[in-house]
Amino acid sequence: MKKKIGLLLAMLAALVMMVGVFGNPTQVQAADNSLAKIQKKGVLVMGTSPDYPPYEFQATVKGKSAVVGMDVKIGEKVAKDLGVKLKIKSMSFDSLLVALQTGKIDMIISGMNPTPARRKNVDFTHTYYKGGYEIVINKTDKGKYKNKDSFSGGTLGAQTGTTQYNAAKKQTKNTKVKGMTSQSDLILALQSHKLDGVAMEKPSAEAYVSNNKQLAAIPSDFSMSSSATSSAIAFRKGSTSLVNKVNKTVDQIKKENLVKKEYLPAAGKYLKTNTVNTSMGHYWKAFLTGIEYTLIITVCSVFFGFIIGVLLALARLAKGNFLKSLLRWIATAYVEFIRGTPMMVQVMFVYFGLGLFVNLPALTSGIIAISLNSGAYVAEYIRGGINSVDIGQTEAARSLGMSNGETMRFVVLPQALKNIWPSLGNEFITLIKDSSIVSIIGVTELIYQSNIVRSDTYRGVAPIVVIMVLYFVLTFTASRILNYFERKMQHA
Known part of the structure; x- marks a missing residue:
């Protein structure tokens, strides 16, 4: 069912792009005033999938549920430098590119990798973080699995639309790869033994493992390009002026090493807060x-x-x-x-x-x-x-x-x-x-x-x-x- 959802979204994205190209031929020419449009609007809408700690996830802040994490801090910094307010819109990871292309959101900050395939449809800023991949398993299976090659005859899960999902499909043998739209669903499937492992980015894997004693993480050993293990901000195709402006913010974040010094530690505090009271009441x-x-x-x-x-x-x-x-x-x-x-x-x-x-x-x-x-x-x-x-x-x-x-x-x-x-x-x-x-x-x-x-x-x-x-x-x-x-x- 989840694969069908991904396919439907992909088909819808293609349809939307066709309608956009043929129905609005002035879109590309008008896109270079993207920076002026955002500043005039006064609001920057950030699309994200808040089930990917420590990048973005839900936490209780002052009695209310809010989206927090490393990527949210980056979004706040970008909005501040642009002189506008930040508005966060949550949706499944599969839907983000479609939402960006149809104008529902202004940018994507969701641990998205700037792969060549994605660059054909959207514009990316400079990368703001470079990580790696791990596979989360049940701790009881720690002696059984060592890396991606250990899952022969088993089932490996990954979030649909991600580079780790594509890598799992291409770089594993005799392994059934199952995609789901939510990391939470994947972890649930893992703990209920519907999956043998879940491939995800290293910071996210460490976040889940550190907050769940029943889980463990192992190296993935996926062979990945630099673009597939880095994260960048996505904007609509042709948003040159906006991308150039945001690149200055991204470069400053990297120069001052704000991700490791401030953003990741802040996300870690929220992760610890989440596990203080986990009762449904x-x-x-x-x-x-x-x-x-x-x-x-x-x-x-x-x-x-x-x-x-x-x-x-x-x-x-x-x-x-x-x-x-x-x-x-x-x-x-x-x-x-x-x-x-x-x-x-x-x-x-x-x-x-x-x-x-x-x-x-x-x-x-x-x-x-x-x-x-x-x-x-x-x-x-x-x-x-x-x-x-x-x-x-x-x-x-x-x-x-x-x-x-x-x-x-x-x-x-x-x-x-x-x-x-x-x-x-x-x-x-x-x-x-x-x-x-x-x-x-x-x-x-x-x-x-x-x-x-x-x-x-x-x-x-x-x-x-x-x-x-x-x-x-x-x-x-x-x-x-x-x-x-x-x-x-x-x-x-």
């Missing part, structure tokens, strides 16, 4: 925030999805002249297309694809995508409900002098709604669970918050158990409320 605010956003997405999507569904159902039932036939064809095509494509792709398209033209926030994009998806299914429920109403009801209403619109509004739709209420209830329950999909674009619903807690505490299973219970409470409560109204309708 300590993170109740994070879970409460997740419930809040889950309910917002669900309620809004149900409301707009129902409206869209009614309109589509009526359009599909339209008969008569050419215009009504055209509406019926469009509605049918829409329903079939939406039902025939994954919701995950639809969410990414609304957020990244439409982001080329309209800069929609992640939450808004998620609500729009889920509403559009739900509307297609609700339309079929309503169409079936309308068809289930006896034709005699319509004839009786018309004989009383009601118009077609009045008959549909006061006679047919109320009876259809009563017939399809269980199906609509199931759709509502499904949307509560499907809202988790929007976590891929950084919406802070339950799944997103559970990942934050896992990054904070280095505990893999406990946060998952908590959100399973929370989802059950939400769905069970909703089903009881829906059943109450269903009984009311039956006795009406």
Whole structure:
């Protein structure tokens, strides 16, 4: 599943680039004023994947969860030198390049290696850090594994889209390489023995090992180029003036050795703080925030999805002249297309694809995508409900002098709604669970918050158990409320 997500994101990135090139031919020429644009805007949006300590990770700061780490310090330094404010936007590592190309973020600082393949699509600054790779294993297997060649016949994991993932694919023999979008997921898979080892950069490996006594790190012995083991800041292609300005900051950071003197030690303090209290009760605010956003997405999507569904159902039932036939064809095509494509792709398209033209926030994009998806299914429920109403009801209403619109509004739709209420209830329950999909674009619903807690505490299973219970409470409560109204309708 994770590999499919990476493939879908890669395909979306290619589509976005094609649309950008053909739909906006002035983009490259206008890109050289990138520095002036940022300074005029007054805000520099940094994209990062905060599951990669000590580069970037979640920590509790003054009672609130925040993104911290070495890369965040670098981002703050860059923003300060540019004279603007820094805004951090979290998302999966796979999504960062797409987000940069579609203008959702202004730069990427996420331990990204400036490989030749990436340089074709984005501009990189000078490198600010050079590290290496290690493989994290369960401490009980320390005598079994020595390096990458020891995993023959086993399974090695790595974060999709990273250079270590590509190296594991190319430089191991008889080894199954499994990619996941999150380091937290990889560590969980390792501890549950779904993986035999996880390849990651040396500082990250040391961070996980130092905070989890059940883990150990071994040399990877990957043969890597200098660009594949270094980290740099990525900007949109053609951002020459902005890159040149930020290069001065990067050069100063390297000259004064700020990474080793200040940034890494500061990250280490947060790593130690994270493990002081790892109880799930300590993170109740994070879970409460997740419930809040889950309910917002669900309620809004149900409301707009129902409206869209009614309109589509009526359009599909339209008969008569050419215009009504055209509406019926469009509605049918829409329903079939939406039902025939994954919701995950639809969410990414609304957020990244439409982001080329309209800069929609992640939450808004998620609500729009889920509403559009739900509307297609609700339309079929309503169409079936309308068809289930006896034709005699319509004839009786018309004989009383009601118009077609009045008959549909006061006679047919109320009876259809009563017939399809269980199906609509199931759709509502499904949307509560499907809202988790929007976590891929950084919406802070339950799944997103559970990942934050896992990054904070280095505990893999406990946060998952908590959100399973929370989802059950939400769905069970909703089903009881829906059943109450269903009984009311039956006795009406």
